Amino acid sequence: MRSQLQTPDRVVLLLALVPYLREHGPTPVNELAETFDVEPALLRKLVRFLGTAGVPGETQSYQHEDLFDIDWTALEDEDLVSLTHVVAVDDTPRFSAAERAALIAGLQMLTGMLPTEERERAERTAAKLAGAFGDTAPPSALSVTADPQDARVPLLVGAIGNGHRVAFAYRDARGSESARSVEPLQLRQSSGAWYLRAFCLERGEERTFRIDRMRDLRELDEAAARPASAAPATRFSAGAASGPAAQRGRIRVRLDAAPRLADFGLETGPVGRDGWADATVDLWYPGTAVALVQAAPGAVEIVSPESARAAVRAWAEQALGLYDDERD
């Protein structure tokens, strides 16, 4: 879902469209909409305005030579945007302090996940962006010490970048291990764990693999036939795989934990005075209730069904068993 563009976002889009169109020449509306991740209808509306926008002249009124112009026929007949006259602005708008901080922190975070060469490039890019605005720029509000990453993550990023297949031994949720060769499609993080969406050549279909269950991971020389994509086409939620019909569970969650549980598709009711809210959730697997508690240990209570409560209780008791010597 694309979120609504607010006024400031639309102003930035208008300012960004000018240098983009100058660089790229006539561009179809749909292509622009995809590039800037907005609805084509909104883009058309903004472009129609851009074609009439301008600067009030000496007489305090808008004169033809002080206005932007577009090829109106191309827009109406071919849905093609072509900027024919530009006034006042012509280059990419500067990054705001918050935008710059977000980009630099993002690059810092990336360094932990990239193969060596790309990591150095990310560091250089961050330094370039930080240094470009000199002393006038306020210091950044954000910074990141990259988390040390699982070594399998940069290996997979590298393989995806090279368009290669990978092979590994995979231990599934039931604990059985099998050899897999896959074409990586998408690598993403959810609640702290990394997942690889890939076309599994052994099974002949797309599967989602947990990186932390892979062993002997290696990049192969064979090129992958299927292109990778970061588009969030597939949900990586616990319910993504096929299985028995979900059981509806009633739970209670503390307000601050809600973002950590976003992948579970909770339907949350109003928040009470104590900061807790009732919610319902699909329990796809016997383990889903435990997974909910694992995602936010102190901030979730499974209310029903009793089997799910019992599963959480048993899970916690088992862990407490490791500390038996300290029980009174």
Added chain:
Amino acid sequence: MVAAASQGSGAPRSSVPGEQRVFSLVLALVASPQGATKRELLSSVYGYADRYQHGERSDALERQFERDKDQLRAIGIPIDTIDSPEEPGNTQLTRYRISKELLQVPRDLRFSERELTLLRLAAMAWREGSLTAESRRAAMKLESLGAGLDVQHLGVSLRLGIPEPAAPALQSAIDAGRVVRFDYQLPHRDAPLGRRVAPLRLHRADGRWHLIAHDLDRDDERVFLLSRIVGGVRTEREVFDPMLRHRVDGEIEELLRLERVQRATLEVRRGSVAEARLSPRAASHEDAAEPGCEATARLELGTLDYRAFAEELAAFGADVAVVEPPQLRSAVIAELRGIAGRHAVPAAGSAEGGTA
């Protein structure tokens, strides 16, 4: 926003969408190197002019103008004001302009295709949680900065958004250099404590977001976990001494030193998720020494906060056991007992009596 302009003094509601008015204002301000007065702008710029009545002052239009200036500053477009030499302080004579050099990226700042790809990946990392609007605007600007590989085809989707609700308010306060107040809940206390601080930086380390701040009541540097800030952040009018910011880098170094010296020894089940997640962070990784424990590996790692680490470890259940230090052991036990107690029979939170 436009609706508010219709209240008050006489200016009718404009039918011009906000972005058309604000964009027209940018063009007018860039195009006049000597600057334009408010009256010149309101009487001529598209979106204002249709509501401007000659010879009359319109408070609604002026308020609109102020809000539009604020919106532009928020997206990184600085507006210069030039006071009238005859009557400094008379805002009716102040001239406004936007310097084209400051509006646009410096001419010498250009990125290669691969650099742009990394930047887009960095922008995409913020699609959820905090900074979604900023990252989206940054992504638009990156598109106009030049060709690059479409990151969709990189197949890597990072998530960096700060889930803690305190983050956006703190970040704006840091940028504006304003003092903030919030309640801070320490795990071993019943009630949160009120804090009044100069917020200096949000820093992510040890997998968690921290606020580096100068505590104004204690007159000392303090580091707060964002996840323990409860009940919202209140930004005050008071501006803090910008020199305080010079202490940030030292504080972050201190944080990283602390992470190195605050050690924990864990036993993780071999092949478990706990091992996969914790071993990249471990300083040492060896097979369990004790006979009969071959199924486990012993990890030694540093952490910034034993309580927060305990919550993280509790989530791994029986796949990890804390060997030392004792306070981490007891914190994990407390977490697990809390979970077991919350799920004791019958359901404490269950509204249906009788059937349980």
